[in-house]
Amino acid sequence: MTDPLHDRDTAEAALERVFRAVGPYLDALPERLVHDRSADRLLDELGGPLPEKGLGSLDSVDELLRVGTRAATHSTGPRFFHLVVGGATPAATAADWTASLLDQAGGLQISSPLAARVETVALGWLKELFGLPASYGGVITPSATLAHVTGLACARTWWGDRHGVDVAGQGLAGLPAMPVFSSGLVHPTSRKALQVLGCGRDTLRTFARDDAGRVDLPALEAALADLDGAPAVIVGNLGDVYAGECDPLDAFADLAERYGAWLHVDGAFGMFATLSPRTAHLAAGVERAHSITADGHKWLNVPYDCGFSFVRERAYQTRTFGPWGVSYLPEADGRDPDYNTLGPESSRRARALPVWATLRAYGRDGHRAMVERHLDVADHLGGLLDAEPDFELLAPPQLCIVSFRYRPEGVAEEHLDELNSRLNEAILRDGRVYVGNATYRGVRGLRCAIVNWRTTREDAELLVRVLRELTAELAGRA
Structure with a gap:
């Protein structure tokens, strides 16, 4: 051949x-x-x-x-709890195959009116699903990290305007560092986005009142007040990866309005809290943010890779990422934009096809039912572990996250971290379930993320049976 x-x-x-x-x-x-x-x-x-x-x-x-x-690694199955990774629903899988079959250049209206229209419809449906104003701009990205780059790049453009500088055209030279504030719940991808944007990952300052990272609001407000009217960016966090903790976004939005700041929200998986009456209060205020990040390959269960960025004023997207200004790339003329002028990618796969398909296939009710089921599974797993004498929850289950540790009687505190690392290695070696190690509030434990559309209570029960077997073996070798 x-x-x-x-x-x-x-x-x-x-x-x-x-x-x-x-x-x-x-x-x-x-x-x-x-x-x-x-x-x-x-x-x-x-x-x-x-x-x-x-x-x-x-x-x-x-x-x-x-x-x-x-x-x-069969992460598309029901027992991959290691990372916040969904599977791919039947509709999303088939649509992803269709995306490969059609192989659209999804960035330009002229190259694929199909891809542009499907992305426009899918983004509109996502805004409806999350309760965001229809006026928000949006773009589908490869990941939450690139969605953070999109939103925080728009924030950087806004911040430059307030210093009289077109950052997209002239860069950051000569400007002070852009102040970025958050709670202790902030995820490394927000810092990575700032690193990529030239703002510096270590310029982000956190304000926490406890070792869980919950925000110290008075300290955050004092830092904003100390700027004496200079613009700043606040990063709110909707669902941290250790315990599902959420920042009080309404309070963050109030501070942003009071001090003229830009509010960026990391809702990588927590945006789906808006779907359930049991958790919607955690997301109160997200609709007031200037930019929002979410992930598709987490709780939406579309194939890797897929993220979303929503921006209150679409003009900031166009100014930050476009236009091209060359004759062979004419600007879109119609109701659907050129999406490569609204985000960091130029060459773009038609990722919107599986998003559109899964939203159309299961609708609001189907996705709400999936989120509700996962909330039930997380609560069920938390109850099972709480009833086990040798395990303790590190935090009450929130959203889809359950963190816990193995703490058998008679083992000294200083040996528990190493014991939990050994247990995690035994779980991964066994392979029936996949659970990750994590250090939370200063102790080493195990963390489960429940977002796969196939996962049920039976999978949580299997996890507990596996834990019993493996801890018995560890105890036998001690």
Whole structure:
């Protein structure tokens, strides 16, 4: 096999191979190990020298399926709790295949009116889902990190205006550091965005009243007042990764209005709190933010990778990321914009297709039902662990996060961190469930994130059974 032109008649057959693998793979997910370490040896079989003469589509797809279905981390299944990672709903998976089939250049209206229209509709539906004003601008990004870059870059443009400088055109040279304030709940991706934007990750100052990171509002207000009218950015956090804690966004919005600040909200998974009457109060005030970040490959359960950025004034997006100003890239003329002038990407996959499909397939009611079920599973897991004599919750379950640690009787406090690290390693080696280590409030424990559309109470119960088995083995070796 040489020129791909000679391989064109195999496209349907290659896709057929993948299609035939779908049923057996998905059907086996409930019984599969989340990760089978014994299959890691297969990864070496994907390497070797680059073939001089290609082996063809069918052979290559067969090899990838042979290794991939065995050696992959099966995070699309119901028991991957390690990171805040959803799976991919049936509608989203099929639409993602469609995105690959159509292979649209999704940044320009002229290159794909389809991609532009689907993104416009999907963003409108997301604003309805989250209760955001329809007037907000938006863009789909590869991740929450790039969504933070989008929102905070717009904040940087706004901040430059207040110093009389067009930052997009002239840069930051000669300007003071942009003040950025947050609580102790702030996620590293917000700092990373500031790092990428040239503002400096370490310029962000946090104000916390306790070791959980909850905000010290008087201290935050005092810092804003000390600026004596100079502009600043406040980062609010809707769902931290350790305990699901949320900043009081209404109070943050009040401070932003009082001191003329820009409010940016990190709602990577916490934006979905707006869907349930049980948790909507946690998001009160998010609709007053100037920019908002959310993730699609978390609680929306669309394939990697997908994030969202919403900006109150779309003009800041256009000024920050566009226009191109070259003749071969004409500006959009119509109701759908060129999305590569509203965010950091120029070459853009049509990520909106799976977002549109899953929202259309399940609607508001379906997504609310999924969130409600995950809240129930988190509460159920918390109750099971609370009833276990050798485990303690590190915080009450909030949203989809359950953090806990193994604390058997008779083990000295100074040995518990190492014991919990050993337990986590045993869980990952076992592979039936996947749980992550985390240090919260100064102690080492384990953390579960429950966002996969397949996850039910039975998966939480299996996790507890696995914990009992593995801790018994650890105790036997002690």
